[in-house]
Amino acid sequence: MRGFLNLTWIEVKLFLREWQAVFFTFIFLPMLLFFFGSIYRVSPEEMAGGFGPVDYMVPAFVAIGIASNAFFSIGGVLTSYRERGIFRRFRVTPLRPSGILGAQVLVAYLMTLLSALLLMILARLFFGLKTSGDYLSMWAAFTLGSLSIFSLGFLIGSLCKTARISYAVNTTLFFPMIFLSGATFPLEIMPESMRRLAQLIPLHHVVALLQNAWLGRGLAASRLNIAVLGGLFVLCAALSARAFKWE
Amino acid sequence: MAPGAFSAIMGAESFVMKAISVAGLIKNYGGLRAIDGISFEVEPGEIFGMVGPNGAGKTTTIECIEGLRRPDGGTIRVLGLDPQRDGYELRERIGVQLQATALYERIRVCEALQLFASFYRKRHGWGQNWEELVEPLGLADKLNSYYHALSGGQKQRLHIALALVHDPKIVFLDELTTGLDPQARRAMWALIKKIRAQGKTIFLTTHYMEEAEQLCDRVAILDRGKILALDSPSGLIASLGGENRILFTLEGPADVDSFQRLPHVSRVERIDGKIILYSSKSSVVLLELIKRAESNAWSLQDLHVQRATLEDVFLTLTGRALRE
Numbered sequence: 246m247r248g249f250l251n252l253t254w255i256e257v258k259l260f261l262r263e264w265q266a267v268f269f270t271f272i273f274l275p276m277l278l279f280f281f282g283s284i285y286r287v288s289p290e291e292m293a294g295g296f297g298p299v300d301y302m303v304p305a306f307v308a309i310g311i312a313s314n315a316f317f318s319i320g321g322v323l324t325s326y327r328e329r330g331i332f333r334r335f336r337v338t339p340l341r342p343s344g345i346l347g348a349q350v351l352v353a354y355l356m357t358l359l360s361a362l363l364l365m366i367l368a369r370l371f372f373g374l375k376t377s378g379d380y381l382s383m384w385a386a387f388t389l390g391s392l393s394i395f396s397l398g399f400l401i402g403s404l405c406k407t408a409r410i411s412y413a414v415n416t417t418l419f420f421p422m423i424f425l426s427g428a429t430f431p432l433e434i435m436p437e438s439m440r441r442l443a444q445l446i447p448l449h450h451v452v453a454l455l456q457n458a459w460l461g462r463g464l465a466a467s468r469l470n471i472a473v474l475g476g477l478f479v480l481c482a483a484l485s486a487r488a489f490k491w492e
Numbered sequence: 493m494a495p496g497a498f499s500a501i502m503g504a505e506s507f508v509m510k511a512i513s514v515a516g517l518i519k520n521y522g523g524l525r526a527i528d529g530i531s532f533e534v535e536p537g538e539i540f541g542m543v544g545p546n547g548a549g550k551t552t553t554i555e556c557i558e559g560l561r562r563p564d565g566g567t568i569r570v571l572g573l574d575p576q577r578d579g580y581e582l583r584e585r586i587g588v589q590l591q592a593t594a595l596y597e598r599i600r601v602c603e604a605l606q607l608f609a610s611f612y613r614k615r616h617g618w619g620q621n622w623e624e625l626v627e628p629l630g631l632a633d634k635l636n637s638y639y640h641a642l643s644g645g646q647k648q649r650l651h652i653a654l655a656l657v658h659d660p661k662i663v664f665l666d667e668l669t670t671g672l673d674p675q676a677r678r679a680m681w682a683l684i685k686k687i688r689a690q691g692k693t694i695f696l697t698t699h700y701m702e703e704a705e706q707l708c709d710r711v712a713i714l715d716r717g718k719i720l721a722l723d724s725p726s727g728l729i730a731s732l733g734g735e736n737r738i739l740f741t742l743e744g745p746a747d748v749d750s751f752q753r754l755p756h757v758s759r760v761e762r763i764d765g766k767i768i769l770y771s772s773k774s775s776v777v778l779l780e781l782i783k784r785a786e787s788n789a790w791s792l793q794d795l796h797v798q799r800a801t802l803e804d805v806f807l808t809l810t811g812r813a814l815r816e
Binding site: 247248250251252255258259262263329330331333334335336337338339340341 | 558559560580583584586588590592593594595596598599603606607608610611612613654
């Protein structure tokens with residue numbers, strides 16, 4: 246346990262020393278917020294239910310944070326640690342496999358959570374963010390969304406042989422995913438065909454789940470999203486368990 | 493029972509546990525047999541070396557012993573533990589430097605030491621005070637440096653430090669000095685002897701015969717998955733009739749056949765005016781040679797003796813040079 250906690254703490258420090266990770270997690274999302282927040286200056290009264298654009302935007306941007314940490318932190322780190330022999334070195338210490346991998350997932354989760362909180366505080370201060378969900382549901386939705394997309398990143402990290410390949414695969418998946426899932430641009434402005442395509446993108450279900458929880462639409466509204474994300478998690482975890490190699 | 497009887501039994505040699513014992517070890521990669529039924533034992537407190545060319549199976553053997561690879565046959569006991577069944581218990585007691593391993597680029601030396609120390613049950617008294625551990629490794633002024641800023645030799649020494657943080661009983665060093673310059677290599681040898689002096693057993697692999705000769709108490713010569721010979725370096729050289737070379741140059745035309753007739757000379761070679769006499773009794777030959785040089789008024793230039801080395805042993809055993 247001491248080893249696991251120390252490893253987690255070191256991984257947090259290493260995360261913060263990596264400018265790319267810091268940029269995507271703590272700078273990119275606030276940038277999106279200030280950019281889009283300034284474009285869509287619609288007063289809440291003009292929109293349904295009294296929510297303004299920023300109230301939809303923030304949970305969608307949180308989903309982008311989840312995706313960036315799933316692909317670039319978990320996926321990238323897994324491949325590069327394997328390639329560089331760091332996992333092998335840990336394997337000749339008494340540290341358990343669950344501790345080695347658990348630390349990676351925990352760090353990505355904590356960093357994503359921090360970035361979500363930062364985003365919400367900024368949105369509150371500068372754009373008057375309103376939420377009407379209870380905090381427990383929001384946290385549960387965030388956790389399910391994180392774990393399911395993380396498991397996809399974990400699977401890619403398990404399958405890719407080198408960090409170069411992993412980076413290429415992750416970049417190829419990440420950008421279409423954030424643009425086509427409704428995480429960056431609302432699906433409402435897209436044609437019907439694109440809306441149907443979005444249903445097939447896992448991140449779309451995270452966006453929907455988080456928006457439902459943030460806006461307090463109740464569990465029933467998210468049944469499909471929960472089923473898809475739960476299924477994705479089980480599938481990716483099972484495949485990763487077969488595909489993952491320490492070296 | 494007489495008071496002495498019990499201790500007499502416990503003190504009997506058969507009760508002294510081997511540091512490592514390997515019996516009939518087999519490891520296959522696909523259809524290829526990488527390790528072909530090797531057996532050996534390592535005594536507590538010795539520096540045991542496994543030498544051989546690249547691909548001989550040294551790393552496979554050391555990684556089976558560390559528990560990183562699962563053998564396809566045979567038994568391994570390390571400090572009485574089975575590396576596969578008692579892996580975690582074993583890892584508390586051994587320190588490992590892996591071949592070609594890396595660390596996080598952006599971790600500081602002191603953070604790496606702290607991190608690895610936290611993996612072990614045994615809490616050594618380092619606390620935050622790493623000087624005692626890293627001073628002999630020449631890393632005392634590098635504690636706050638990032639890993640990526642270290643030189644190749646400093647990285648290797650950090651990996652040794654990481655293998656020592658929990659005061660292990662056995663230290664495994666796989667190709668420790670590969671890639672180091674000769675000076676750094678010699679410094680490393682002195683360091684390993686220092687570690688052994690603390691009562692630790694050291695198991696190392698190398699493809700430098702000179703390194704095995706300088707460093708190891710006993711050496712196993714491994715080639716194509718089999719142990720060809722196992723003894724002390726001097727024993728190996730002696731048992732194979734390892735001959736010394738007497739080298740000199742001679743002014744004027746010399747009769748090579750006359751050297752062949754010297755007692756105890758087995759062979760004479762002549763390369764570019766340099767004459768080489770092979771003999772297992774080089775001092776006797778040397779005396780006789782000087783006597784004849786005096787009476788025949790030869791002028792022997794640049795006379796010196798080269799000892800037989802483990803390279804020669806390997807050449808004799810396999811019929812090929814170590815690095816081809």
